[in-house]
Amino acid sequence: MNKSKASSNLIYVILVLIVLVWTLLPIYWTVTAAFKSRIEVVAWPPTFIPEKPTLNWFIEVWYDRPNINYYTNSILAMIGSTIIALALGIPAAYGCARYTFKGRQDVLFTILTFRFLPPATVVMPLYLIGRTFHLIDTTLFLSILYGGMNIPIITWVMLSYFREIPVELEESYQIDGYTRFEAFRRVTFPLARPGMVAISMLVMAFSFGEFLFASILTTSPVAKTLPVSIAEYMGGEWGYMWNQMAVLTTYGLIPLIIIFFLVRKNLVRGLTFGAVR
Amino acid sequence: MRKLNPGLLMSIPTLLFLFFWFFFPFLYNIYASMHYWTLYRPDIQFIGAENFIEVLTSIDFRNAAFASFFYTIICFAVELPLGLGIAVLLSREFKGVGIARVIVAIPILMIPIGTSIMWKLLTMPKLGLLQYFSEVLGFGVIDFYGNFWLASLLILLIDAWQWTPFFAIVLLAALVSLPREPYEAAKVDGASPFMVFTKITLPSIQPVMVIVSILRVLDLLKLADPIFVVTKGGSGTETLSAYIWRVAFKPLDIGYGGAVAVLYWILMFVLANILVRRFKSVIQ
Numbered sequence: 001m002n003k004s005k006a007s008s009n010l011i012y013v014i015l016v017l018i019v020l021v022w023t024l025l026p027i028y029w030t031v032t033a034a035f036k037s038r039i040e041v042v043a044w045p046p047t048f049i050p051e052k053p054t055l056n057w058f059i060e061v062w063y064d065r066p067n068i069n070y071y072t073n074s075i076l077a078m079i080g081s082t083i084i085a086l087a088l089g090i091p092a093a094y095g096c097a098r099y100t101f102k103g104r105q106d107v108l109f110t111i112l113t114f115r116f117l118p119p120a121t122v123v124m125p126l127y128l129i130g131r132t133f134h135l136i137d138t139t140l141f142l143s144i145l146y147g148g149m150n151i152p153i154i155t156w157v158m159l160s161y162f163r164e165i166p167v168e169l170e171e172s173y174q175i176d177g178y179t180r181f182e183a184f185r186r187v188t189f190p191l192a193r194p195g196m197v198a199i200s201m202l203v204m205a206f207s208f209g210e211f212l213f214a215s216i217l218t219t220s221p222v223a224k225t226l227p228v229s230i231a232e233y234m235g236g237e238w239g240y241m242w243n244q245m246a247v248l249t250t251y252g253l254i255p256l257i258i259i260f261f262l263v264r265k266n267l268v269r270g271l272t273f274g275a276v277r
Numbered sequence: 278m279r280k281l282n283p284g285l286l287m288s289i290p291t292l293l294f295l296f297f298w299f300f301f302p303f304l305y306n307i308y309a310s311m312h313y314w315t316l317y318r319p320d321i322q323f324i325g326a327e328n329f330i331e332v333l334t335s336i337d338f339r340n341a342a343f344a345s346f347f348y349t350i351i352c353f354a355v356e357l358p359l360g361l362g363i364a365v366l367l368s369r370e371f372k373g374v375g376i377a378r379v380i381v382a383i384p385i386l387m388i389p390i391g392t393s394i395m396w397k398l399l400t401m402p403k404l405g406l407l408q409y410f411s412e413v414l415g416f417g418v419i420d421f422y423g424n425f426w427l428a429s430l431l432i433l434l435i436d437a438w439q440w441t442p443f444f445a446i447v448l449l450a451a452l453v454s455l456p457r458e459p460y461e462a463a464k465v466d467g468a469s470p471f472m473v474f475t476k477i478t479l480p481s482i483q484p485v486m487v488i489v490s491i492l493r494v495l496d497l498l499k500l501a502d503p504i505f506v507v508t509k510g511g512s513g514t515e516t517l518s519a520y521i522w523r524v525a526f527k528p529l530d531i532g533y534g535g536a537v538a539v540l541y542w543i544l545m546f547v548l549a550n551i552l553v554r555r556f557k558s559v560i561q
Contacts, residue, residue: 012366016377019363023381026438029406030395041398046406092291099284107288109553114295115492116549118499120518121538124531125302125309148298151291153492202385209388211502212518216526227390231506234394242398249391256386264379271450272485 027253033246034058041242057247067248069221070229074208075255077142077225081207082200084147089154090196094184096155097162108159115152119145119212130217137223142214146207157199161192197263198270205256226252303542309535316529328536338537340513341520342544348429348516349497352436357490359437360444365474367445368452382446384439393503396435428512435503440496444489451485452478487559491552498545517541 033041035053061067096108126145127136135141165188173183211227218224230248233241263270310329313322332338367378384392399405400421411419421431455478463473501518508514510523521541525534 012369015366019366020377020380022438023384023442025406026392026395026399027383027387029399030391033395033398042404044403044409046404046409088291088294091287095284095287099282101282101285104284107285107292109550111288111291111295112553113546113549114299116495116498116545117299118518118541118545120499120501120521121306121542121545122299122302124525124534124538125305126298128305128531129302144298148295151295155291156488205386209390211390211505212522227388230388230391230394234506240397242394245391245394246398249388249395252388252391253383253386257383260379260382260386267446268450268453271447272454 030246030249033242034250036243038243041246057243058251061244061247061251064244065229065232066221067226067229070224070226071251073139073142073218073221073223074226074252076139077146077214077223078204078208078255080139080143081146081150082203084143085150085154085203086196086200088147089151090158092151093155093158094162094188097159098167108155111155112152114148115156117149119149119210123213123216126213127216136217137219139223141217142210142223142225145213145217146210150203150206154199154203157195158192161195162188165191194266194270196270197266201259201263201267204259208252208256303539306535306538306542309531310533310539312532314530314532314535316531324532328533329540331533332536332540337515337520337524338540341515341517344514345498345500345516345518348432348436348500349494351429351433352440352497352500353490353494355433355437356441356444356493357486360441361448361486363441363445364448364452367449378446378449381442384442385446387439389439389502390506392439393435393506396431396438396503397507400431422508423512425513428508428514431507432500432503432514435507436497436500440493443493447485447489448482451482455481484559487556491556494552495545495549498548 032048032050034057035050035055036047037052037054037056040047040051092107092111096104130136130141135144169187169191170180170183173187174180178186209227210225211231214225215228215231218228226248230245230252233244233248311323311325313324313327363381367374367381397405400407400419402408402418402420402422408418411417419427421427459477459481460473463477468476499518500516501522504510504514504516504519505522510519515523517537518541521534521537524530524537
């Protein structure tokens, strides 16, 4: 009994280790490539530990191209799109969770099915529309589009949260003289917050890393984003500039990891899409 | 005047927003697709269904549609079971489980383009770490960039690396929030661990599994980022999104690109509706 338990524990530990190595190896390779020299990054056989680690690239990427702008633009588009997606997704979710009206199902499913939309199919018309409204090469345009792409997922998740919070809770507050909005702010919103935080983190990750829209709808340091900049280090007269791409990918991981740590506590309750009962 | 229902009132701005930014462009595409229209030339010429005929008879379009579906199926078939397995693995309590759960989630936070490029660095012949392992083990050079099946394997690896964690953390969150009572009852009844898993655990996390699967499948059908940087559409790996990019945006051919976009859009719309309506009862 004890022996089989020990061996099953060993298998268990080995499996966990495999998962961790599989996950960490590409990340380790990215981070170490950022510390290697231009020669060493393409050396054969590859070196596991950088022989002469250098911080050169970590500084150079801020000077060789306007990456500081691209980085800021990515963060702004990430924040802007999350605000837009929450501002439009939450009222729809709340409205559909709390009120019954004719066509409610259709409203919900119409919103949800927008999640299918491939950016590639609308990017050309959006380019022409953006040109007309002078939105090309603006962070606002990216925020609007990323926000829109993420409204369905926010509505979907928040809807199931709002449904689980009994309406009586709000009503008891209204009896005490609060308005419906106040009741929402004081009761429902705090209860639904884990879900909102968790889903916002996913939305942020999606927006921060988006490539297709950004690569076509932004053209200059005014709005171009980090993923586009990373892709631009590929090819060209210098060939693949692995070090720069590795550094920027590493830099790109930092804000999201910080956010991830800040919201960690909400994830377990928040990521179940309110669908565990 | 009849008073609008407040619930509907709250949904209208959202609907208008989505329709304006994402449905209006579709109508624009329908108009464009019926014309000979490139941004290089000022004249636009009505040509009816010609673009559509050209798209539907093009081998590249069919290949791209095949690639999109093929990658959706293989990636989903790998990521869901693997994600579930990892979730079960990490749902146990042991020393260091907290940090393991954090590590497993990191790939989701990587910029997808950066992920793809770093996998390229790992797999380039005479340069990448995986090629080095392969050489040490005696397999020689793996031709990831010249062979459809190996190129597809690489795309599967990249997508699975980045998005299996999505299944894993969501299902993990579901597993750890399950109520304990049914498990205690099963223990009293002497049910085997396998029985407990299939009869109690799976049914209770099924709604979450369905939601996360639909999200993932819809995203997989839009797969483009790894194609752009890793294979550049070579070896038959070009998906529909990458195909539109090549035939429409690079030559600025609004008409032909519009026709591809309309067909792709309709395909996705129908699929999304089937998926969402099929699992309506589970989701709600």
